[in-house]
Structure formats: structure tokens, C-alpha cells
Amino acid sequence: MATEIVIPKLGMTMEKGTLTEWLVPDGQEVAVGDLVFHMETEKIEMEVEAEAAGIVRQAVPNGTTLPPGGIVGYILAAGEPMPALSPAATAGAAASVAPVANSVPVSAGTASMLEGGRIAASPIARRLAREAGLVLAGVAGTGPGGRIVEADVTAAIAAPPAAAPSPATAPRTPVSPPREVLASPLARRLAERFKVDLATVPGTGPNGRITLADVEGAAGHPVDQPGGAPAEQHRPGDIIPVRGMRRVIAQRMHGSLQEMAQLTMGIDVGMGAAVDLRGRLVEQWAGQGLRPTYTDLIVKALALALCDHPLLNAEFSEEGIRLLEHRHIGVAVAVEGGLLVPVVRDADVLTLREIAAETNRLAGLARAGLVLPDDMAGQTFSVTTLGASGVDFFTPIINPPNVGILGVGGVRDGVAWEGDRPVRTSVMTLSLTIDHRAVDGAPAAAFLGTVRDLLESPYRLMS
Amino acid sequence: MAAYDVVVIGGGPAGYAAALAARQRGASVAVVERERAGGACVNFACIPTNILMESASTFLDARELDVMGVFSAGEQFSLGRATARAATLVEQVARGVEMMLRRQGIESVLGRAAFRGPNSIDVALREGGTEVVEAGAFVIATGSRWEMEPIPGFPDDRVVTPDVVQHMIEAPSTVLVLADTDGHVPFGAEYAALLATSGSEVTLATSRESLLPALDADLRPAALDGLAAFGVRVLQGARAVRGNDRAISLGTADGDVEVQADLVVVADPRRPSLEGLEVERAGVTASPYLSVDQTCRTNVPHIFAAGDATGGALLTNAASHMGEVAGTNAAGGEAYARLGSIPKFLHLTPECGWVGIDEASARQLGYDVMTGTADLAFNARAMALGARTGVVKVVAERELGQVLGVHVVGPAVDGILALAAFAMQAEIPVAELAGMVQWHPTIGESLAEAARRAQ
Numbered sequence: 001m002a003t004e005i006v007i008p009k010l011g012m013t014m015e016k017g018t019l020t021e022w023l024v025p026d027g028q029e030v031a032v033g034d035l036v037f038h039m040e041t042e043k044i045e046m047e048v049e050a051e052a053a054g055i056v057r058q059a060v061p062n063g064t065t066l067p068p069g070g071i072v073g074y075i076l077a078a079g080e081p082m083p084a085l086s087p088a089a090t091a092g093a094a095a096s097v098a099p100v101a102n103s104v105p106v107s108a109g110t111a112s113m114l115e116g117g118r119i120a121a122s123p124i125a126r127r128l129a130r131e132a133g134l135v136l137a138g139v140a141g142t143g144p145g146g147r148i149v150e151a152d153v154t155a156a157i158a159a160p161p162a163a164a165p166s167p168a169t170a171p172r173t174p175v176s177p178p179r180e181v182l183a184s185p186l187a188r189r190l191a192e193r194f195k196v197d198l199a200t201v202p203g204t205g206p207n208g209r210i211t212l213a214d215v216e217g218a219a220g221h222p223v224d225q226p227g228g229a230p231a232e233q234h235r236p237g238d239i240i241p242v243r244g245m246r247r248v249i250a251q252r253m254h255g256s257l258q259e260m261a262q263l264t265m266g267i268d269v270g271m272g273a274a275v276d277l278r279g280r281l282v283e284q285w286a287g288q289g290l291r292p293t294y295t296d297l298i299v300k301a302l303a304l305a306l307c308d309h310p311l312l313n314a315e316f317s318e319e320g321i322r323l324l325e326h327r328h329i330g331v332a333v334a335v336e337g338g339l340l341v342p343v344v345r346d347a348d349v350l351t352l353r354e355i356a357a358e359t360n361r362l363a364g365l366a367r368a369g370l371v372l373p374d375d376m377a378g379q380t381f382s383v384t385t386l387g388a389s390g391v392d393f394f395t396p397i398i399n400p401p402n403v404g405i406l407g408v409g410g411v412r413d414g415v416a417w418e419g420d421r422p423v424r425t426s427v428m429t430l431s432l433t434i435d436h437r438a439v440d441g442a443p444a445a446a447f448l449g450t451v452r453d454l455l456e457s458p459y460r461l462m463s
Numbered sequence: 464m465a466a467y468d469v470v471v472i473g474g475g476p477a478g479y480a481a482a483l484a485a486r487q488r489g490a491s492v493a494v495v496e497r498e499r500a501g502g503a504c505v506n507f508a509c510i511p512t513n514i515l516m517e518s519a520s521t522f523l524d525a526r527e528l529d530v531m532g533v534f535s536a537g538e539q540f541s542l543g544r545a546t547a548r549a550a551t552l553v554e555q556v557a558r559g560v561e562m563m564l565r566r567q568g569i570e571s572v573l574g575r576a577a578f579r580g581p582n583s584i585d586v587a588l589r590e591g592g593t594e595v596v597e598a599g600a601f602v603i604a605t606g607s608r609w610e611m612e613p614i615p616g617f618p619d620d621r622v623v624t625p626d627v628v629q630h631m632i633e634a635p636s637t638v639l640v641l642a643d644t645d646g647h648v649p650f651g652a653e654y655a656a657l658l659a660t661s662g663s664e665v666t667l668a669t670s671r672e673s674l675l676p677a678l679d680a681d682l683r684p685a686a687l688d689g690l691a692a693f694g695v696r697v698l699q700g701a702r703a704v705r706g707n708d709r710a711i712s713l714g715t716a717d718g719d720v721e722v723q724a725d726l727v728v729v730a731d732p733r734r735p736s737l738e739g740l741e742v743e744r745a746g747v748t749a750s751p752y753l754s755v756d757q758t759c760r761t762n763v764p765h766i767f768a769a770g771d772a773t774g775g776a777l778l779t780n781a782a783s784h785m786g787e788v789a790g791t792n793a794a795g796g797e798a799y800a801r802l803g804s805i806p807k808f809l810h811l812t813p814e815c816g817w818v819g820i821d822e823a824s825a826r827q828l829g830y831d832v833m834t835g836t837a838d839l840a841f842n843a844r845a846m847a848l849g850a851r852t853g854v855v856k857v858v859a860e861r862e863l864g865q866v867l868g869v870h871v872v873g874p875a876v877d878g879i880l881a882l883a884a885f886a887m888q889a890e891i892p893v894a895e896l897a898g899m900v901q902w903h904p905t906i907g908e909s910l911a912e913a914a915r916r917a918q
């Protein structure tokens with residue numbers, strides 16, 4: 001005789017509980033008192049024990065929310081078939097308050113539940129099931145890898161209702177069908193991996209479909225920040241998935257420091273002439289809507305200096321140090337949840353004006369989450385700026401496989417002496433990190449000196 | 464004075480997609496267009512280019528038709544005939560766009576728009592006079608224009624853009640095509656192939672390291688061989704530095720190279736076309752592109768922008784998608800733009816196309832990469848088409864099985880591109896791509912094959 005496993009009612013005000021995780025795999029034998037699943041309500045988390053001995057058959061996946069009394073599975077005797085879910089069986093006492101499994105009964109079959117409770121189903125199958133109020137967990141999948149396809153759902157809908165599993169469960173009021181969420185297959189995979197409840201994720205795809213980026217966003221580190229769909233707030237104790245942009249940053253930065261012998265050195269640059277030049281260009285180009293930044297001057301100076309110091313424009317590998325032909329400068333842009341490094345290609349041959357237009361275009365796209373992947377690859381050297389945050393000197397980490405990166409501080413007031421008289425100057429600190437495996441300190445310092453000279457005589461950037 | 468819920472400025476692909484989307488949500492909509500419905504795309508970019516390249520590739524094929532048992536198919540190519548046909552078809556497509564807008568009940572205002580304030584524009588009407596038009600929301604879809612740098616010493620009037628070529632009757636004897644895209648699709652390559660087919664001696668130069676930086680490096684040689692088969696000489700990493708009456712000097716890593724040129728064709732760069740629109744009067748900042756978020760909003764919440772005016776991909780597919788998003792949101796809906804998996808295509812022989820990123824970029828971005836390739840030389844359909852080369856390459860990531868890129872060079876590859884773009888936009892894992900069943904023999908089968916090999 002099948003024993004139902006249900007969401008217990010914990011207190012008068014409890015409206016629904018979420019089965020967060022099955023603690024025993026489908027098909028495993030349990031004794032009375034064994035812990036079967038972990039659940040959460042708005043107020044409490046707890047483990048639920050088996051009330052009978054037998055074999056556990058899961059009827060819903062991890063993450064399912066039901067009112068108290070909602071059936072999540074059964075404990076069966078050996079060889080006993082799994083009862084079909086029916087509206088009568090699954091509606092809990094407080095049935096009308098929450099989405100509840102209101103399924104059309106289906107023949108007992110292998111639910112196409114993959115590892116971790118994710119159900120493999122085609123988008124059409126999901127839509128059909130949603131429209132029919134059918135719970136996919138009970139449907140046997142016949143597609144590749146047990147994936148539920150349209151025909152499986154059609155068959156399940158057409159199947160004659162099976163007898164209610166337990167006469168004890170009296171008919172209850174019908175409830176609204178469960179909402180199958182619309183999500184891409186990859187979004188489902190990721191959500192499962194990081195235990196993100198898809199029902200809480202705003203979808204930005206067609207018809208509100210949840211995309212990979214939406215799950216990444218909901219997990220705290222949006223790759224694209226959808227304007228109207230803010231990522232959820234985080235609380236202490238949350239675990240933020242390391243995926244997408246966060247993962248790329250984590251892997252590259254850690255790998256970079258592990259693999260290379262990084263050395264950082266700083267130099268002060270007199271910025272008087274550069275400040276004047278930029279001021280003139282701001283005025284001159286205002287009509288064209290183009291506003292040059294110090295970073296633009298630095299990108300150009302850097303690219304020109306790399307022409308004179310080819311050792312710094314290189315890749316280190318086991319074969320040797322490969323000198324690169326082109327000077328593609330990656331420009332780090334801080335965005336919501338991390339940073340992106342779009343690339344200004346051939347910055348040595350672009351004019352300052354072209355560089356300004358290009359960095360502007362790329363930074364805008366990066367911040368909007370619209371930058372194309374092709375725009376973010378292939379840099380041979382990078383520049384990263386913390387000047388706006390009030391930082392002067394820092395130790396930037398190289399983007400592999402480059403051998404150097406330039407950190408840029410803010411332009412600040414300095415003092416110089418004209419004879420005995422102190423005069424006000426503009427100063428900026430540059431922080432250069434190099435891979436000491438490929439470049440030594442002296443040539444790196446010479447390179448940094450060239451960058452400084454170019455910025456101190458910036459008319460050379462205008463050619 | 465007229466007033467609408469949504470006014471769209473610009474009748475190109477971004478503009479008409481925005482207008483249709485807003486109309487579909489029940490908004491009253493007008494499109495203001497200063498030249499001709501269809502924008503750059505219909506009148507002098509995608510459509511004429513595609514039609515002309517069909518002529519050029521048909522000619523290339525025709526030279527080999529005897530292999531298939533078809534004789535006397537054609538030894539001559541007439542650029543004049545091809546451009547005349549293109550002009551006729553362009554006219555039909557443009558009229559089609561106008562008709563479609565009219566049928567949907569979208570008002571067309573012919574004239575040049577300039578903002579008066581956040582909720583109104585002046586339209587200098589083509590028929591004379593000015594009309595003030597008010598709107599609850601605007602979509603700026605004014606596209607882009609060429610911005611050519613003169614080549615010192617070379618006569619300015621012999622530096623032309625592709626739209627001039629589209630109306631040529633006869634090809635010049637020597638041509639230099641400059642393709643300096645901002646890293647995306649070098650349409651100049653198509654014009655180089657077209658002019659070479661028409662009998663010109665053509666050099667195609669790019670100052671970039673590679674003509675096709677976004678195409679996977681494994682496939683670039685096949686694409687370049689194809690250009691060579693058209694008779695195009697390709698110079699990569701070469702920038703035009705100066706010229707005289709009939710020749711141009713290009714600076715390269717190996718020193719200067721001199722190229723004979725009666726004519727220089729410049730296909731890029733393209734800059735946003737915002738002159739005279741006075742967006743600042745509406746409080747919109749342009750720098751020089753219009754920055755938008757994923758809902759295609761500018762810094763002013765009721766003013767949206769889409770397409771080339773926002774920088775970005777500078778492609779019609781991106782423009783239409785953004786237009787639809789902008790139009791939907793302008794009419795009170797909710798939609799988000801996603802441009803990560805839009806297809807790119809060059810109508811050469813062999814054709815080449817790609818969606819997403821190449822293997823090198825995927826590795827650089829830190830993915831755990833797997834790749835698979837299928838050789839189209841063994842695809843029966845490709846053989847029947849008479850193709851000798853072709854490759855499909857799938858770049859995927861191991862963690863979730865996400866397809867990161869599909870790159871393809873070969874015959875009739877738009878079929879593969881369509882499948883790949885769909886699979887990537889729908890976020891279908893590589894294993895499911897590997898399991899798909901296609902008609903046999905088709906080029907599409909090779910995509911599944913490459914996906915199966917990706918591990």
C-alpha cells in the first residue's frame with residue numbers, strides 16, 4: 001500500500017513549502033524515521049522523515065513548491081507501481097493559495113528526471129504540459145536521453161485517469177495549474193547546477209523566456225544587465241555562483257598569478273601638456289559629440305611605445321617568447337557585476353580621434369551588455385584605470401597570454417620647484433605589471449619611460 | 464500639428480521594425496523618413512549587394528558549367544546589366560516596404576526630422592514647409608553614414624563608396640578597395656569580388672591584421688583562396704598612406720607597397736548619422752553614438768534608439784532586432800535586445816559565415832573549449848554543387864555544452880548559418896545539435912556532424 005510523502009503543515013499560517021532537496025535518491029529503500037527530503041517555508045527550514053518503510057519514489061523535482069499536504073512522492077512496497085498523481089491527490093488543505101500540482105493522471109512510468117531533479121523536456125512539450133496543467137515529473141520521456149517530447153505529453157493528456165492512489169484523500173477543490181516556466185535548455189542546466197529557482201528569475205528572452213544570462217543575472221553577476229529586470233538582492237549566507245563573467249575573471253586572474261612571475265613598477269608622469277591637449281580636443285571635437293578621455297591618450301601612447309619596445313608586445317609560451325605583429329589594446333571597463341575588456345584593434349595606426357570614437361563605442365556597448373564577443377578578444381596589451389576611484393598606484397594583474405598591463409591612476413595636483421618657488425603641476429602615476437619570465441626590469445622601465453615621454457610631449461600622439 | 468503615441472525617425476530596417484512592433488501593440492505610429500523607405504539596407508547596402516553578388520557568383524559558376532554537362536552558358540559578364548537588374552529589384556523591395564507600412568496603418572511623413580524638445584520634432588517636409596510632430600515616445604533609427612578620410616595626393620573625386628559601384632555600367636581597369644571595418648563584416652570584400660568579376664584588376668586592402676578577424680583562423684585561408692579565385696589580390700596589415708594621380712602607397716610591415724588605382728572604393732568606416740537631428744534638445748546625449756541599454760532606451764526614458772545609430776554590430780539583423788525591441792518598449796511592452804548570437808555572412812565564393820566567437824577567443828575568454836569540424840569536401844550535396852572546399856567548425860564549451868560559435872566556409876552555407884543561429888539563440892546544447900536529423904544530402908547535415916565531433 002503506497003504511503004504518500006507530503007509537505008507537512010507547520011503552523012497555522014503556513015501557506016506553502018518548498019522541497020529544496022531530496023535526501024534519498026529515487027528508488028532507494030528507507031526505514032521509518034530516515035530523513036527523506038529537505039524543505040523550506042517562508043519561516044523555517046527542516047528535514048522531513050519517512051513515515052513508513054519501503055522504496056522512495058519521487059514525484060516532483062527539487063525546488064517544487066506546494067501547499068501543506070501536497071504530495072511530493074510515495075513510499076512503496078517492493079514491486080509496487082507508482083500511483084499516478086491526480087488533482088485529488090496533490091491538492092493540499094490550503095489548496096487555493098498556491099500553485100499546486102493539478103495533473104492529468106498518467107500511466108506510471110520513468111519520469112524523465114535527470115540527475116539533480118531537472119526534467120528534460122522539449123520547449124513544445126513544456127508548453128503543452130503547461131496549457132494542460134500537467135506535471136511533467138510524472139510523464140515518461142521517449143526522446144533522446146529520456147527527454148520528454150510533444151508526443152509523450154499528448155499521450156499523457158489522453159491517458160484515462162487512473163484510480164486515486166489512496167481512498168483517504170477526499171476530492172478537494174480544483175486549483176490553478178502549476179506554471180511551467182519558459183526557459184532555454186542551457187538556462188535550465190545552469191539553474192540546476194547552482195540551485196537557482198527558475199520561478200524567481202525574470203526572463204528577458206522572447207515571450208519572457210529565461211535565458212542563460214538571466215540565470216547568471218539572478219545568481220548575482222549579470223553578464224548583461226537587463227534594464228527592467230533587476231537581479232535579486234543578496235543576503236549574507238547566499239552562495240553566488242561563479243559562472244559567466246565572474247568565472248572568467250576568477251579563472252584568468254588566478255591563473256595569471258599562478259603561471260607568471262609578475263612584477264609591478266610605478267612612474268610619475270607630468271600631465272600638464274596632456275591636460276592642455278585634452279582640453280583643446282574636448283572643445284574641438286565637441287561639435288562631433290566626441291569627448292576624448294585621458295585613457296584615449298594613454299591607449300595611443302601605449303601602442304606607440306609598444307612599437308619601440310616589441311618585447312612588451314609578446315606572448316610567453318613553452319616554445320619561447322613570440323613577438324606579436326599588431327598592437328591591439330584591451331581597455332578594461334567596469335560594468336555591473338565585474339569588468340569587461342573590449343579591444344581597440346591596431347591602436348598604433350588609428351588616429352587619436354579614431355581611438356576616442358572606438359573606446360567610446362566599445363565602453364558604451366560594454367556597459368549596456370551589448371558588446372559583441374568579437375570585440376572582446378585578441379588584445380596584445382591592456383590598460384586598466386582606477387583613477388576615477390581616487391587610486392594612484394596599484395598592482396594590475398596581467399591578462400594572459402599578454403606579458404604586460406598598464407594601470408592608470410588619477411590626474412592629481414603636484415608640486416614642482418622653479419628655483420625656490422613652488423609651482424602647481426598635474427601628475428599621474430602609471431603602474432606597469434610585467435611578466436618577468438618574458439621581460440626584465442630594465443627594459444620594462446625603459447618602456448614605461450617611453451610611455452611617460454609620449455604623454456609629457458603629447459603632440460606626438462596626434463600624428 | 465500631428466500627434467502620435469510613437470514616432471519613429473528613420474525608415475530603415477531598425478525604423479520599420481520599430482514601427483511595426485509598436486503598431487502591433489496598438490499604438491498610433493508615424494515614421495519620418497528623409498529619403499526612401501528601406502534605409503541604407505534596401506537602397507544601397509544589403510539588398511543591392513546581395514543581388515549583384517548573385518550575378519558575380521553565377522558568372523563564376525557558369526564558367527565551370529560544362530563539367531555538369533551544360534554548355535555555352537556564358538563567357539561574358541556585363542556589370543551594366545547586373546547593376547540595372549539590381550536597380551529594378553531594389554525599387555520593388557523599397558516599394559514593398561512602403562506598402563507594408565501603409566497596410567499596417569502606419570503614417571509615413573516624408574522629410575527630415577530635428578528635435579524641438581523631448582516630446583516634439585520639426586519635420587522639414589520634402590514637399591516644402593515644416594510640420595511639428597508630437598509623440599509620447601520616439602525611436603531614433605537614423606542609421607549611419609560613411610566617413611571617409613581623404614588619401615593625401617589622390618584625387619578625392621575618385622574615392623567612392625559602394626553605392627557608386629552599384630550604378631556603374633563599366634568597371635574601371637584598376638581598383639583599390641579599402642575594407643577597414645571596426646572588426647566585423649568587411650563588405651568591401653564583396654565589392655572587390657564583384658569588380659574583379661567585371662574585369663577590373665582589384666586589390667583589397669585592410670589595415671587590420673586580418674581581413675576576417677572574427678572568422679575562425681582555421682577557415683580564413685579557404686575564404687582568402689576564394690577571393691584569389693575571383694582574381695582579387697588581398698593585402699592585410701596595409702594602410703593607405705598617400706597617393707598620386709593613378710597609384711596609392713600602402714604602408715605594410717614589410718615596407719611600402721604601391722598599387723595602381725583608377726578608383727578607390729571605401730566601404731567603411733560608418734559613423735552614426737545624427738547631424739541636424741539636434742538630439743540634445745530632447746536631452747539625449749550622443750557620444751558620438753547613441754548609448755542605449757538592453758531595452759534600447761537612451762538616457763531619456765521615453766526616447767529609444769536602434770540600429771546603426773547606436774554603433775554596435777552595424778548590421779541589418781541587429782538593427783531589426785533592436786528596432787523590434789525599441790518599438791515594443793516604446794509602446795509600453797517589455798522586450799530586451801540580445802546580440803550575442805547574430806549571424807554574419809559574406810556572399811563570396813565560397814560563401815563564408817559565422818555566429819558567435821572563434822576558438823581562439825573562446826580560449827582567451829577562459830572557457831573549457833571543445834571543437835569539432837566537418838569537411839564539406841565529403842558532403843554529397845557540396846559535391847553536387849561543384850564545390851571543392853568547405854569546412855564547418857563548431858566551438859562549444861564543456862561545462863554546460865553551450866555552443867559558443869559556428870564558423871563555415873563553403874557552398875550554400877546560409878542553411879547552416881540559419882540552423883546555427885537558431886540553435887545558439889535558443890540556447891540549445893551542443894549534444895542536441897549533434898542529434899538533429901536533416902534531409903540527405905544537404906549542407907545542413909555537416910553541422911550535426913561537426914557538433915558530434917565537438918569534444
Ligand SMILES: Cc1cc2nc3c(=O)[nH]c(=O)nc-3n(C[C@H](O)[C@H](O)[C@H](O)COP(=O)(O)OP(=O)(O)OC[C@H]3O[C@@H](n4cnc5c(N)ncnc54)[C@H](O)[C@@H]3O)c2cc1C
Nearest residue numbers: 473475476477497502503504508576606770771777778779
Ligand atoms: C555596402 C554595404 C553592404 C551591407 N550589407 C549588409 C548585409 O548584407 N547584411 C546586413 O545585415 N547588413 C549589411 N550592411 C549593413 C546595413 O546596411 C546596416 O546595418 C543597416 O542598414 C542599418 O539599419 P538602420 O535602420 O539602423 O539604418 P539605415 O538603414 O541607415 O536607415 C536609416 C534611415 O534613416 C533616415 N534618416 C536619417 N536621419 C534622418 C532624419 N533626421 N530625419 C528623417 N530620416 C532620417 C535615412 O534616410 C535612412 O533611410 C551593409 C552595409 C553596407 C555599407
